[in-house]
Amino acid sequence: MEFDFALIVESVPKMATGIGITLQLLVLATIIGTALAVCTVLMRISKIPLLSWPAMVYIYIFRGTPMLVQIFLIYYGLSQFQAVRDSFFWIALRDPFWCAIIAFSVNVGAYTAEILRGGIQGVDEGQLRAATALGLSKSQRFIHITTPIAIRLALPAFGNETVSLLKSTALASTITMFDITGVARTIMAQTFAPYEIFISAAIVYLFIAWFIQIGVALAERRFSRHMQR
Amino acid sequence: MYVVVGWLDEFLWGALVVLQIFMVGMTMAVIWGLLGAAAKLSKIPVFSVLASVYTTVFRAVPELLVLLIFYFGSAITLTAIAKLINPDIQFVDIPPFWAGSFAISLIIGAYAAETFRGAFQGVDPGQIKAARSLGMSATHTFFYVRLPQMWRLALPGFGNHMLSMMKDTALISVIGVEEILYTAEIATSITMQPFTMYMVVAIIYLVFTTVIMAIIQVLEKTANRHLESV
Numbered sequence: 118m119e120f121d122f123a124l125i126v127e128s129v130p131k132m133a134t135g136i137g138i139t140l141q142l143l144v145l146a147t148i149i150g151t152a153l154a155v156c157t158v159l160m161r162i163s164k165i166p167l168l169s170w171p172a173m174v175y176i177y178i179f180r181g182t183p184m185l186v187q188i189f190l191i192y193y194g195l196s197q198f199q200a201v202r203d204s205f206f207w208i209a210l211r212d213p214f215w216c217a218i219i220a221f222s223v224n225v226g227a228y229t230a231e232i233l234r235g236g237i238q239g240v241d242e243g244q245l246r247a248a249t250a251l252g253l254s255k256s257q258r259f260i261h262i263t264t265p266i267a268i269r270l271a272l273p274a275f276g277n278e279t280v281s282l283l284k285s286t287a288l289a290s291t292i293t294m295f296d297i298t299g300v301a302r303t304i305m306a307q308t309f310a311p312y313e314i315f316i317s318a319a320i321v322y323l324f325i326a327w328f329i330q331i332g333v334a335l336a337e338r339r340f341s342r343h344m345q346r
Numbered sequence: 347m348y349v350v351v352g353w354l355d356e357f358l359w360g361a362l363v364v365l366q367i368f369m370v371g372m373t374m375a376v377i378w379g380l381l382g383a384a385a386k387l388s389k390i391p392v393f394s395v396l397a398s399v400y401t402t403v404f405r406a407v408p409e410l411l412v413l414l415i416f417y418f419g420s421a422i423t424l425t426a427i428a429k430l431i432n433p434d435i436q437f438v439d440i441p442p443f444w445a446g447s448f449a450i451s452l453i454i455g456a457y458a459a460e461t462f463r464g465a466f467q468g469v470d471p472g473q474i475k476a477a478r479s480l481g482m483s484a485t486h487t488f489f490y491v492r493l494p495q496m497w498r499l500a501l502p503g504f505g506n507h508m509l510s511m512m513k514d515t516a517l518i519s520v521i522g523v524e525e526i527l528y529t530a531e532i533a534t535s536i537t538m539q540p541f542t543m544y545m546v547v548a549i550i551y552l553v554f555t556t557v558i559m560a561i562i563q564v565l566e567k568t569a570n571r572h573l574e575s576v
Contacts, residue, residue, distance in 0.1 A: 178552065181552045181555040182548045182551045183513040183515075183551055184513070185516045186516055186527060186544060186547050186548050186551060189530075189547075190540075193534065194545070196540065197541040197542070280406060283408075284406070284407070287408030287411055288410060290410070291410075298410060301411070302414070311414065311418035311419045311421075311422055312415070315414055316415065318411055319411055319412075322411065323406050
């Protein structure tokens with residue numbers, strides 16, 4: 118058994134098509150998931166039980182079950198019902214890409230909601246009292262004081278969450294998607310050279326994760342620019 | 347729903363396999379985590395650099411990919427070695443259960459190493475100095491002063507790692523271990539009711555994660571009992 122470097126050089130360009138799919142999954146799920154998370158956290162911190170309870174149940178269910186099971190439930194499971202197959206949504210639900218997007222987004226929604234809640238709770242009470250003393254209304258306080266500080270506090274955890282979403286996109290390969298892992302598994306089936314193929318794929322993921330971390334570090338710098346002198 | 351009843355015993359066996367993977371994987375992950383933390387805090391550069399590479403790589407590469415590398419990689423290596431001894435052998439692999447548990451334990455171990463490192467650093471240096479001045483040896487100080495206090499600080503992070511480990515066990519069906527997700531696939535191919543079967547899997551996992559969350563709460567309460575006012 119020898120390590121075939123030529124095969125690595127040969128297979129990395131083939132994975133380029135997979136990188137496109139992986140990035141599409143990552144970006145779309147982050148956008149939709151973050152929007153979901155904002156709605157969820159607003160419901161979660163509400164004092165009205167009818168709003169906070171559904172948010173808690175949603176977070177509990179999606180954080181308590183493996184994402185792979187959720188993906189199978191959406192992609193394979195929903196086809197069990199004739200009503201779903203007849204409905205308008207079937208166009209999206211029979212497409213593995215959209216099923217993956219749905220599964221990733223609801224997960225990002227649940228996890229990011231908790232991260233944002235941590236950020237909101239971390240806002241210094243003195244700041245809010247000062248804002249009240251200056252005559253800011255409740256909604257003004259939330260928009261101009263709580264939100265920017267909470268975003269800054271939540272950013273590091275949000276960066277970790279995005280890297281963990283990147284890792285989760287590999288699960289799309291189990292429902293016939295040709296993302297980086299999907300392409301790697303196809304090449305692997307043809308060549309049976311697991312080390313070369315899978316390690317090249319791993320290096321591609323390492324690079325993407327590295328870019329995400331740089332992006333988050335830049336965002337953190339921007340949000341805390343008032344503290345640098 | 348009554349179709350599930352006929353598959354209950356299969357699901358029960360599958361659930362036992364999940365628990366086994368969890369136990370084996372968690373034990374190994376604690377070992378990797380402690381070794382990783384020790385290496386990260388080590389003053390010998392080779393160790394700390396190696397530990398950084400380990401935690402960086404295993405926290406950035408998808409779990410599924412790590413699993414595939416270990417399972418197929420170990421199989422091809424073992425087959426090559428076996429062929430040297432006996433050229434008639436076609437295929438040898440590590441049982442997927444062990445390859446899978448090992449791969450997942452390395453991932454969780456990388457996260458645990460970071461948690462343990464932070465916790466070790468969080469232990470008050472005064473405590474260590476006090477122990478040393480009482481004449482305790484470095485080994486005694488480690489086991490009776492640093493390790494117990496480190497656990498308390500590491501618990502919240504460690505609890506999350508236990509939950510991740512539980513959820514990562516679902517991936518092992520991909521390399522053919524007969525756990526609950528695998529059972530659901532077989533059951534689906536016969537009953538044609540994928541939603542029902544995968545729902546059973548989801549509920550079993552939700553029960554497991556709920557139990558783990560309860561255990562973490564009890565552990566945290568026990569670890570912090572000296573902080574409660576009497």
